[in-house]
Amino acid sequence: MRMLLIHSDYLEYEVKDKALKNPEPISEEQKKGRLDEVLAVFMSVEKVDETNPDEIVEKAIVEIKDVASQVKADRIFVYPFAHLSSELAKPDVALRVLQKIEERLKEEGFEVKRAPFGYYKAFRLSCKGHPLAELSRTIVPSG
Numbered sequence: 001m002r003m004l005l006i007h008s009d010y011l012e013y014e015v016k017d018k019a020l021k022n023p024e025p026i027s028e029e030q031k032k033g034r035l036d037e038v039l040a041v042f043m044s045v046e047k048v049d050e051t052n053p054d055e056i057v058e059k060a061i062v063e064i065k066d067v068a069s070q071v072k073a074d075r076i077f078v079y080p081f082a083h084l085s086s087e088l089a090k091p092d093v094a095l096r097v098l099q100k101i102e103e104r105l106k107e108e109g110f111e112v113k114r115a116p117f118g119y120y121k122a123f124r125l126s127c128k129g130h131p132l133a134e135l136s137r138t139i140v141p142s143g
């Protein structure tokens with residue numbers, strides 16, 4: 001998995017069109033979203049992650065918690081992003097991993113939003129620009 005973590009004043013998105021034949025079903029309310037004072041985490045789930053998705057989820061939680069504590073962010077925006085890797089996992093595996101990451105971050109006490117999966121989205125992001133505001137992490141299964 002490849003992650004780009006941007007500590008932001010806000011991230012807002014608006015769903016435009018389907019990017020997959022069968023994107024994640026979403027409610028009217030999920031077509032737009034915004035969080036202020038947020039750690040935006042853009043994630044590409046990779047083919048190699050398919051060998052152990054559960055391990056990838058837990059490793060992602062460790063990395064996200066580590067960065068969130070460094071930048072003192074208690075809101076996380078989980079954002080599916082297919083452009084951090086050329087070896088993408090299948091959509092059904094990727095969606096499950098991102099849903100699980102959202103669930104586990106909520107269990108860890110964060111306020112979390114997840115941008116809809118399988119859609120082209122307009123988004124606006126305001127990066128804070130401090131030294132830790134732009135970080136990336138690569139996670140692979142250990143097996």
Ligand SMILES: Nc1ncnc2c1ncn2[C@@H]1O[C@H](COS(=O)(=O)NC(=O)[C@@H](N)CO)[C@@H](O)[C@H]1O
Nearest residue numbers: 019044045080081082088089091094117118119
């Ligand atoms: N492995 C993945 N990791 C993260 N997001 C993904 C992944 N696969 C699909 N998506 C989601 O599905 C959308 C489209 O994914 S895509 O790989 O770009 N596919 C396409 O663009 C298709 N039109 C042709 O394959 C992405 O914007 C993202 O929302």
